[in-house]
Amino acid sequence: MRILVVEDDALIALDMVGLLEEMGHEVVAEAADACTAWDLAAVGRPDVALVDIRLARNTDGGTLARKLYDELGVRSLFVSGSITEDFRKAMQTIQPLGFLGKPVTRRTLDDALRELA
Structure with missing residues (x-):
């Protein structure tokens, strides 16, 4: 992948x-x-x-994920220590692949990505 x-x-x-x-x-x-990520994704x-969720240069991972989904069809797996229930609800429309808290482990990452394969 x-x-x-x-x-x-x-x-x-x-x-x-x-x-x-x-x-x-x-x-x-x-x-x-988010700006660099968008350029690289395109x-x-x-x-x-x-x-x-919280990125360098005071940019927002949720906004980036929405743009990736809306314009490129790329779905996101959120990996953050800042995941709230309100954030989960706000992201429902872009069909996120999931939400993983930090620190991420090989097992949690593998389990989340295995469902896509």
């Missing part, structure tokens, strides 16, 4: 990329903010995006 990782913490991003690659996925791009056309 071709995956875009959108995470502003460099160590967490590095860990997620390593886990994804060990699981056999192709990480097509990484970004720390070129790289990922199958799925792993998106944190």
Whole structure:
């Protein structure tokens, strides 16, 4: 699976990329903010995006996920320590693949992505 990782913490991003690659996925791009992620997604056309909610440069992962879905048909798996019930409800219309709390483990990530394969 071709995956875009959108995470502003460099160590967490590095860990997620390593886990994804060990699981056999192709990480097509990484970004720390929503604007960069959008530009990379438009070129790289990922199958799925792993998106944190609070991103660098005061950008919003929910807004990014909505744009990815509406304009590119890319669904998001949210990986964040900031997931609230209100956020879950607000994202229902874009059919998210799920919501994972941090820290993410290989098992939780594998379980969430296995349903797509």
